[in-house]
Amino acid sequence: MDDDQLLYEGKAKSVFRTNVAGELRVVFRDDITAFNGGKKDILAGKGAYNARVSAFFFEYLEKNGIPTHFIRMEDERTMIVRELTMIPLEVIARNVAAGSIVKKFPFTEGQRIDPPVIVTDYKDDEHGDPSINDDLIIALGFLSPDDLREVRETTLKINTLLKDFFTKAGIELVDFKIEFGRSGDTICLGDEISMDSMRLWDLATGESLDKDVYRFGKGDVLSAYGRVVDKILQEN
Ligand code: ATP
Numbered sequence: 001m002d003d004d005q006l007l008y009e010g011k012a013k014s015v016f017r018t019n020v021a022g023e024l025r026v027v028f029r030d031d032i033t034a035f036n037g038g039k040k041d042i043l044a045g046k047g048a049y050n051a052r053v054s055a056f057f058f059e060y061l062e063k064n065g066i067p068t069h070f071i072r073m074e075d076e077r078t079m080i081v082r083e084l085t086m087i088p089l090e091v092i093a094r095n096v097a098a099g100s101i102v103k104k105f106p107f108t109e110g111q112r113i114d115p116p117v118i119v120t121d122y123k124d125d126e127h128g129d130p131s132i133n134d135d136l137i138i139a140l141g142f143l144s145p146d147d148l149r150e151v152r153e154t155t156l157k158i159n160t161l162l163k164d165f166f167t168k169a170g171i172e173l174v175d176f177k178i179e180f181g182r183s184g185d186t187i188c189l190g191d192e193i194s195m196d197s198m199r200l201w202d203l204a205t206g207e208s209l210d211k212d213v214y215r216f217g218k219g220d221v222l223s224a225y226g227r228v229v230d231k232i233l234q235e236n
């Protein structure tokens, strides 16, 4: 098989085939984008920070019974993963109101959402990733009713595991986005769990420690990402 064949180049990661059937190489690049690619930059070191945090959480979740695509790190920015047939959904869990939910609904920024809510977007850049509901997910054949229940339960379990971990590390888990895919009959967590895909607030100061620092020019992005890495390592 052709090693290093580029399968997909996304906004922040590149996915390659490897010479092992069923294994992919995911390279976390230093590109950072926001507002659907409207703002773009390269931040040297950002890819390695996100790869490290993602690997850490995939291992943490696996240890706690969540099937993930993670196999191993190859180098500081490269992850070897199980190839999944991706389900074209962005599954977003929210513990605190921030971002698009505040723009769309009468929540105030920082308002607790307890019990947490899960919302889903259809992953399709051409259509601007529109929000999608359970009936549409089933009608479009993305998930059966049973699989939808499983994705929802797994997302809530992941939320509890991540939230508890972050609280101990002095960070509030505001929200996050995950993606799932199929490996045979198993629905696995894929993609990434990083500062690009979560909102994280410092519990002591309220400062953002995630991509909002970049989105809204709130300070030095790399030092915010680095603080998350340090806090996670200290906690572990
Ligand atoms: P977005 O930033 O909106 O999530 P993107 O496509 O630009 O979209 P990237 O993270 O740059 O995102 O690209 C990674 C791609 O690889 C995504 O399309 C993701 O769904 C896909 N992917 C992640 N994990 C796997 C896997 N285990 N098997 C197959 N594809 C995967």
Ligand code: TYD
Pocket: 090, 092, 098, 099, 100, 101, 121, 129, 175, 176, 177, 196, 197, 198, 199
């Ligand atoms: P959301 O508030 O819906 O969007 P925005 O960040 O544009 O205000 O985002 C909720 C969380 O999900 C946030 O932590 C960022 C993450 N997310 C992604 O990683 N990718 C996406 O395409 C979207 C829509 C959200």
